[in-house]
Amino acid sequence: MPYAILLLLLVAVVWMVSAPLRRGLAGQSYEDSHEAAAVMRHIDLEAARDAKYREIRDAELDHQTGKLSDEDFDAIDSTLRAEAVALLHELDAVDESEESP
Amino acid sequence: MAQLGRAILLLDLGVCIYGIAASVYGARSRRRDWVDSGRRAVYALAALSVIAFVLLEIAFVRNDFSYKVVANTSSTTIPLFYKLTAPWSSQQGSLLLWVTLSSLWSTLALYVTRRRLREIAPYATAVLLVMDGFFVSLASFAANPFQTTPAASTPSDGAGLDPLLMHPSMMFHPPMLYTGYTLMAIPFAFAIAALITGKLSSEWIRDTRRFALAAWMCLGLGIVLGARWSYTELGWGGYWGWDPVENAALMPWIICTAFIHSIQIQEKRGMLKIWNVSLVLLFGTLSIFGTFLVRSGVLDSIHAFGASTLGVPFVVLLAVMVLGSVGLVVWRRDQLRSDYRLDSLISREAMFLLQNLILVAITFVIFWVTLFPLISEAITGTSVSVGPPAFTPFVVPLALLLVLITGIGPLIAWRRATVANLRKQFIAPVAFGLLVTILVLTLTDAARKPLAVVMFGFGAFVIGTVVQEFFRGTAARRALTRDAWPVALIALVRRNRRRYGGYTAHLGFVVMLIGVAASSSFQHARQAVLRPGQTVTDGGYVFRYVRPTESVSPERISFGAIIDVTKNGGQVTRLHTIQSYYRATNAQDGFIGQFFDVNNADSTIGLDAGPLRDIWTVAAVDRTPLVPQINKDDKFFETHYNEMLRAALKLPKPEQESALNTELAKTDFWTARDLAVEGIAASYTKRPYPIEFQLIVSPLVTWLWTGALIIFLGGFISVVPPGLFGGRRSPAPERSRVAVRELV
Numbered sequence: 084m085p086y087a088i089l090l091l092l093l094v095a096v097v098w099m100v101s102a103p104l105r106r107g108l109a110g111q112s113y114e115d116s117h118e119a120a121a122v123m124r125h126i127d128l129e130a131a132r133d134a135k136y137r138e139i140r141d142a143e144l145d146h147q148t149g150k151l152s153d154e155d156f157d158a159i160d161s162t163l164r165a166e167a168v169a170l171l172h173e174l175d176a177v178d179e180s181e182e183s184p
Numbered sequence: 185m186a187q188l189g190r191a192i193l194l195l196d197l198g199v200c201i202y203g204i205a206a207s208v209y210g211a212r213s214r215r216r217d218w219v220d221s222g223r224r225a226v227y228a229l230a231a232l233s234v235i236a237f238v239l240l241e242i243a244f245v246r247n248d249f250s251y252k253v254v255a256n257t258s259s260t261t262i263p264l265f266y267k268l269t270a271p272w273s274s275q276q277g278s279l280l281l282w283v284t285l286s287s288l289w290s291t292l293a294l295y296v297t298r299r300r301l302r303e304i305a306p307y308a309t310a311v312l313l314v315m316d317g318f319f320v321s322l323a324s325f326a327a328n329p330f331q332t333t334p335a336a337s338t339p340s341d342g343a344g345l346d347p348l349l350m351h352p353s354m355m356f357h358p359p360m361l362y363t364g365y366t367l368m369a370i371p372f373a374f375a376i377a378a379l380i381t382g383k384l385s386s387e388w389i390r391d392t393r394r395f396a397l398a399a400w401m402c403l404g405l406g407i408v409l410g411a412r413w414s415y416t417e418l419g420w421g422g423y424w425g426w427d428p429v430e431n432a433a434l435m436p437w438i439i440c441t442a443f444i445h446s447i448q449i450q451e452k453r454g455m456l457k458i459w460n461v462s463l464v465l466l467f468g469t470l471s472i473f474g475t476f477l478v479r480s481g482v483l484d485s486i487h488a489f490g491a492s493t494l495g496v497p498f499v500v501l502l503a504v505m506v507l508g509s510v511g512l513v514v515w516r517r518d519q520l521r522s523d524y525r526l527d528s529l530i531s532r533e534a535m536f537l538l539q540n541l542i543l544v545a546i547t548f549v550i551f552w553v554t555l556f557p558l559i560s561e562a563i564t565g566t567s568v569s570v571g572p573p574a575f576t577p578f579v580v581p582l583a584l585l586l587v588l589i590t591g592i593g594p595l596i597a598w599r600r601a602t603v604a605n606l607r608k609q610f611i612a613p614v615a616f617g618l619l620v621t622i623l624v625l626t627l628t629d630a631a632r633k634p635l636a637v638v639m640f641g642f643g644a645f646v647i648g649t650v651v652q653e654f655f656r657g658t659a660a661r662r663a664l665t666r667d668a669w670p671v672a673l674i675a676l677v678r679r680n681r682r683r684y685g686g687y688t689a690h691l692g693f694v695v696m697l698i699g700v701a702a703s704s705s706f707q708h709a710r711q712a713v714l715r716p717g718q719t720v721t722d723g724g725y726v727f728r729y730v731r732p733t734e735s736v737s738p739e740r741i742s743f744g745a746i747i748d749v750t751k752n753g754g755q756v757t758r759l760h761t762i763q764s765y766y767r768a769t770n771a772q773d774g775f776i777g778q779f780f781d782v783n784n785a786d787s788t789i790g791l792d793a794g795p796l797r798d799i800w801t802v803a804a805v806d807r808t809p810l811v812p813q814i815n816k817d818d819k820f821f822e823t824h825y826n827e828m829l830r831a832a833l834k835l836p837k838p839e840q841e842s843a844l845n846t847e848l849a850k851t852d853f854w855t856a857r858d859l860a861v862e863g864i865a866a867s868y869t870k871r872p873y874p875i876e877f878q879l880i881v882s883p884l885v886t887w888l889w890t891g892a893l894i895i896f897l898g899g900f901i902s903v904v905p906p907g908l909f910g911g912r913r914s915p916a917p918e919r920s921r922v923a924v925r926e927l928v
Contacts, residue, residue, distance in 0.1 A: 085188035092192065092235070096199060096228045100206070103220035126300055130390055137682075138452055141598060144680060147660035148653070149608050150597035159599055 121177060128174045135167040185239050186251060189330035192236040193323055196283065199229045200317030204310045211306035211381075219306045223294050226309060229316060230287035237284045240271050240329050250338045252331045253277055259344035261739045261767065266350050272358045273349050275479060275494070276329035281359065282475075283319045286366035289395070290316065293370045297391050304388050307377035308370075315369055315472075318501055326494055339769070347740075347766050347786035351417045357409035361433055364403025365471040368436060370395040371443075372468025375461050379512035384457060384519050389447050394903055396447075396464070400440040401899040403471075407433050408892040419787040419802045421709060421880040423888065424700075426575045431554045432474030435547050439467040442543040448682075449533045452598065455522040458513065459540070465509035470547075472502055528600045535593035542586045549578040584638055587697060590690050591617075591646035594653055612652050617645030630706070639701035643694040650691045654684070682902050689898030696891025702884035703798075709880045716872050723881030725799060726750045732872045733760070734865045740764040741779055741865050743805040745875055747790060756799070759790025761877075763805040774818035775825065779861045780807055793886050800880040809873045810864055817860045824853065 142163060146156040203225025210218030240253075244267045249255040257277070258270045271277030290312040297305050323329065333339075371392040378388045410430065411423040424430065443463040449456050480495030513520070526534055553574045561567045595609040621641035624630050630637050654673065657680070661672040677684040708723030719728040726749070733744035744762035748755065768781035792799040807814075828851070832844040848854065 085185060085191070088188055089191045089195075092232065093195065096195065096232065099228050100199070100202065100221050100224045102224065103217045106217075123300060123302060127387060130387070134386075134390070134451055138598075140680065141452075141683065144657060144660065144683070145597040147663075148656040150595070150601065150605055152602050152605055155597070155600055155602065 121180060125174070125177050128170060128177060132167065132170045132174060135163060135170055139163045139167060185243070186330040186332045189236050189239045190324075190328060192232050192239070193280075193320060193328065193330070196229055196232050196236070196320045197317060197324055199225050199232065200313045200320055203229070203313040204317070207306040207309040207313070211303070211310075219302075219309075222306060222309050222313075223298065226287060226290045226294055226313060226316075229313070230284075230291040233280070233284040233287045236330075237271070237280055240277060240280060241268060244268065244270050247342070249340070249342050250332045250335065251329070252333055253329050255333070255339050255342045257342070257345055259342040259769070261341075262345050262350065263739070265355065266345055269349070269355045270345050271329070272362075273345060273354070274329070276323065276327040276331070278358065278362070279319055279323040279327055280329050282362055282366060283316055283323060285359070285362050286312075286316050286319065286369060289363070289367050289370060290373075293374075293392070293395055301374070301383075301388055301391055303381050304374060304377040304383050307380045308373040311373035311376045312369060315373070318497070322494060322497060326497070341769060343769050344766060344784070347764065347784060348417060350786070351413050353409045353413040353417075357406055357413055360402050360406030360409060362406075364399050364401075364406055364433075364437070365475060367395050367399030367402060368440065368468050368471040371399075371464045372471075375464040375468070376508070376512065379461065379516050382516060382519055384461070384516060386447075386451050386454070389450060389460065393444070393447060394905075396440060397444055397899060397903045400437065400444055401896055401903065403433060403437045403440070404892070404899070405896060407437060408889070412889065415885075416789055416791065417786065419789065419804075419878075421707075421800055421802070421878060421882070423885075426553075426570075426572050428554050429474070429478050431550050432470075432477040435550055436467040436470035436474060438543050438547045438550075439463055439470060442540040443467065445536050446540050449536055453522075453533060455525070455533065456537070457520040457522060458517065461520065462509075462513060463540075465505075465513070469502065469505045469509065472498070472505060476502060530596060530601045530606070532593055532596045532598045535589055535596055539586065539589045539593060542582055542589065546579055546582045546586070549582070550575065553578075580635055583697065584635065584642060587639065587642040587646060587694055590693060591642065591649045594649055594687060594690070609652075613645050613648030616648035617641045620644035633705040636701040636705035640698060643698040643701075646690060646694040650687045653687050657684070677901060681904070685898045685900070685902030687898070688901060689895045692891045692894025692896070692898055694891070695894055696888050699884045699887030699889075699891055703882045703888065707880060707882040709878070709882075711876060711878050713874045713876045715874045720877075720879065722879045723797075724751060725756060725881055727801070727877070727879050729875070729877070730758075732869045732875070733762070734868045736862050736865050740766045741861065742788075743803075743807075743865070743868050744788075745790075745803045745805075745877070747801055747877070749792065749799055757792035759792060759799065759801050761790035761801050761803045762788040763803055764788065765807075774814075775821040775857050776814050776817040776860055776864065780810065780814055780864075782807065795886055797881060797883045798885040800882060802878050804876045804878070805868075806873075806876065810867065813864050813867065817864065821853075821857055821860070824851070828853075 139160065142151065142156060142159050145151045146153075146160075151159065203222045205222075206218045206225060207222030210216070210220075210222055240251075242248075243251045243254050244258050245264065247254070247258065247260050247267075249258075253271070253274050253276045257274045258267055262270070272281045290309075294305065294309055294312075301308075371389075374388045374392045378384050407430070410433070414425065415421070415423040440463075443460065446456050446460055446463065450460050476495070476498035480498055526537075528534065553570055556570055556574070557568050591613060595613070596606070618641070621637060621644070624637055624640050630640070654676075657676045658669060658673045661667065661676045662669065665672060665675070667675065710720070710722045712720040712722075712727070714720060714727075714729040716729055716731050719726050721727070728748045728750070730746040730748050733742075733746060735742045735744075742762045742764040744760055747759045747761070749757045749759060764786055765780050765782075766784045766786075768778045768784045773781055787802050787804075790801045825848075828844060828847045832840045832847065835843050
């Protein structure tokens with residue numbers, strides 16, 4: 084009985100780890116997968132955008148709770164927003180390239 | 185099934201080796217199929233390890249004493265709950281638990297990042313599998329939980345679980361510690377992978393931040409559960425003894441605390457890259473160092489598994505981790521340079537940096553003093569022991585400074601601050617801190633402990649800071665939305681989970697430290713030997729030993745004492761403390777003596793916990809007055825047993841055992857033995873004798889546990905994914921275009 088279970092487990096493990104090799108992914112590299120690279124870039128940009136939003140929210144909250152003076156807030160906020168806009172434009176560009184055939 | 189367990193461990197090892205090879209080959213050849221296959225090896229490892237662990241649990245539940253580990257750490261009489269926890273009370277079982285947890289968390293981390301960090305993830309997979317493979321090798325070849333004894337020498341009952349480990353905390357304390365340690369391997373593995381690939385932006389930190397936070401929470405929870413176990417089970421009245429193994433868990437937790445603060449600076453400002461990667465590598469290495477201390481037996485600790493042969497492999501692993509980490513950081517030092525510099529020394533990032541330096545300094549002190557006995561023995565040949573007095577002169581001032589920074593940090597904005605703003609921020613919290621300090625000095629006799637008073641003052645300052653932050657944040661939110669206060673508060677926290685989760689954790693941290701300062705500085709403790717009816721005074725309370733109690737169960741014999749506590753003539757509480765003796769399996773203890781084995785005993789404390797003070801007591805029941813009767817009865821039963829045994833031995837060998845059992849049953853031998861045991865136990869209450877009590881009145885201990893709960897609430901707020909509490913978001917392309925209009 085233990086041998087039968089072990090054999091079953093062995094087959095299951097081999098089947099599981101070899102699935103990508105059997106599934107026709109063979110030979111596909113990161114660079115080959117243009118779509119995958121675009122998706123990855125999109126995910127990275129989204130994360131960078133979210134981080135920038137967080138920074139903007141933090142600065143707003145610091146200002147609203149009296150930690151930042153109006154002048155300091157204006158300077159920081161405009162810098163952060165410009166950075167965020169650049170990220171969003173980049174994100175749009177990636178989206179458009181994904182949509183185009 | 186033991187054979188199957190052993191085979192699964194070997195299969196685990198094979199899977200680790202394959203996964204390392206597939207991942208590295210896939211990364212170097214940039215082949216996705218091999219990378220995916222390597223990642224799936226981790227999934228397979230997790231599945232196999234869970235099966236192996238379940239097999240071991242089944243052996244414990246079924247009392248299969250052919251397993252050496254079951255025979256050594258379990259018995260038929262221990263409750264099912266403790267049979268389930270017994271696997272991790274042994275070196276062998278805990279190694280398997282480590283592999284199981286580690287492979288499960290690795291699976292989760294690699295699944296979550298399967299579509300991201302494409303270049304880093306394969307190397308991270310390989311590093312995780314190297315570490316898992318190390319533990320699988322130990323479990324396979326050095327401390328195999330599936331080792332068995334031949335059927336002929338399999339005992340009919342096990343040696344039982346150490347009574348000290350029969351505590352509810354034991355169900356959760358070790359698994360929580362292991363969860364913390366094994367979760368720390370994930371940021372460590374991704375850091376190593378980022379250094380190998382040179383992909384050193386903040387991406388890997390962003391994707392593993394939650395794992396670091398979860399590791400911090402679980403390890404912290406494990407440490408607190410251990411402290412609770414120490415307080416309620418070990419019978420010395422303390423919760424922290426600066427034991428090497430306790431320190432070994434505390435060090436990576438402190439470094440992880442530093443990391444979860446300083447990564448914010450890298451995420452926001454692109455600064456401190458070398459510092460952050462070094463902190464990750466340090467807490468990853470310290471988590472293995474902690475395991476080394478527990479498993480090698482190089483330092484004496486109540487938490488360690490005792491002397492073992494596992495020290496050398498761990499030293500090799502630690503050497504590889506340290507040298508590899510340092511080498512990689514030096515190799516990539518140019519890419520790790522900061523993108524920006526500090527705008528101002530009066531900024532939140534500067535406070536974070538200072539806080540980080542203090543945390544690292546505390547860790548260094550703990551590391552140095554913990555290892556001092558080893559260093560001393562290596563140099564002088566003489567072993568020395570270090571206790572709390574060696575730690576506190578360094579740790580207490582640093583902790584005070586840390587509390588102060590915890591209060592200052594949140595009051596300062598990111599990037600820069602002006603004097604006018606600072607004044608506005610500091611007035612209320614500083615005033616509250618001063619008010620509490622003055623009240624403590626005038627209303628109590630705390631002035632005799634100035635450092636504790638400073639802690640109360642600084643603690644009040646931090647509480648003032650946190651309350652002010654919540655109040656001003658909620659007020660700002662209300663100004664925008666006109667929501668009711670509770671609605672605005674919830675919305676504020678939901679939108680800024682990291683910030684307000686952090687503030688909540690700060691609140692818990694100071695509540696905990698106030699509890700520590702009060703309970704360690706103003707504790708009243710005394711020992712007293714009392715007869716029933718006698719009283720003693722401690723900390724303003726009168727303790728009266730009312731009467732002894734006893735109870736006999738198949739599992740244990742318990743001797744207790746009821747104590748009434750009064751103050752100014754009024755009843756405060758009634759405490760019941762118990763000392764229990766668990767039946768030993770050592771035949772040399774005798775038929776009766778095995779029920780009263782001092783090496784197999786534990787204490788249940790009598791505790792009245794309150795918000796302002798704990799009244800704690802334990803009785804050290806001396807069984808000496810019972811020993812003459814125990815010895816007499818032992819002799820009696822041994823004589824009768826030997827007579828029956830001699831008669832049985834005269835019969836043919838196959839009939840001997842059944843003849844002996846028949847004779848024992850016919851004479852009601854075991855019933856008579858049980859009655860004799862009950863009689864001896866009953867004599868404890870019929871002829872009471874003096875008992876030594878330890879009595880402690882300790883202020884604010886409850887604050888410690890409450891503070892810990894608040895810390896974990898804060899951690900939970902920070903760690904939960906945004907989707908759990910947030911509303912539904914618009915599709916990404918639409919969102920970005922809308923956002924551009926809003927931003928410009």
